[in-house]
Amino acid sequence: MTTPRQHLADIFVELAGGNPDLPLDPPVLLAALAAHSRDLVGARACGVLVALPGTGGGEVYASEDAARDLILDAEQRSQGPGPYCRATGNPVPRTDLRRAVARQRWPHYVPRALALGYTEVAARPLRGREEPIGALVLFGGEEARLTDEALEFGQSLADIVAIALTRDLELSRSRTLAGQLEHALTSRLVIEQAKGVLAAQRSLSMDEAFGILRGHARARQRKLTGVAQEVVEGRLML
Known part of the structure; x- marks a missing residue:
């Protein structure tokens, strides 16, 4: 039987990204944040408005469809607490929507x-x-x-998810950079090998060999790496 304390611990693990051996699924994580926030803070409903790098716009996940539609409409109109908080990083304090000041601030959102x-x-x-x-x-x-x-507890839940998403984004960027560096290193190695092959075949200096490789690639609008690979493999004689 799961105790309340164990149930809470399981939720924290889920919001932190769950199994570290599995890739992070941001939509699932953000939907879980909305659902668990509603239950844990005792709110009527909760929603998450997020704009991750590369998504091209705001995405909304909510504990119920009505909240999702309201937040999405607010984002499109730049009204309500969600867009302001997302854009500035500043919390919006508890606001009574029945007061006139709220209606004046968000005339479409409040009704x-x-x-x-x-x-x-x-x-x-x-x-x-x-x-x-x-x-x-x-x-x-x-x-x-x-x-x-x-509200303090809600901020803690938001922080847990934000840390998980930020670390996943940084890991993805690191992997992309590592792949780019590996590709650049491989390309450089192939070109150096091709220069050596061509220099030996035609008794050229390495600079002269490189000039021939580059000239051939430019004249035919080909990538230098592809030309170099063919020279190394003996499929192209220059």
Whole structure:
């Protein structure tokens, strides 16, 4: 039987990325953040607005469809706490949507939120290493009020997921860079081998051999590495 403490520990492991031997799945992780945040902080609903590098725009994951549609519409209109929090990295404090000041600040957002039964809202940033990558939006209602403790806990959950996503992005960049460096090294090695073959065949200096290789590649609009590979393999005589 799983105890409440063990259940909480399992959630933390899930939000931290789960099994380290398996690749991180950002959509699954962000959907889990929205669902677990609602349950753990006692909110009416929760959503996550995120813009990861290379995605080209904001993506939304939420504990219910109504919250997702509201956050997505807010992102498109640049209204509501989600877009502000995601763009600036600053938290948005608990805001009573029934007050006139909220309606003045977000004239389109507030009526729609109230119609869905959300009477208060707050947002907490998903903080990347250099810039925010998203925002956790928490909605409260008449029977699910947002407390200061709930908002602090929500920030902790957002931080766990942000760390997992940031580390995964950095790992992906490192792998890409390593692949590029390996390709560059391999290409350089093939070219040097081809220069040696050509220099030996025609009694040329290494610089002269390289000039011939480069001239052949340019004249035929081919990559130098491809020409060099054919010379090394004996498929091209220059």
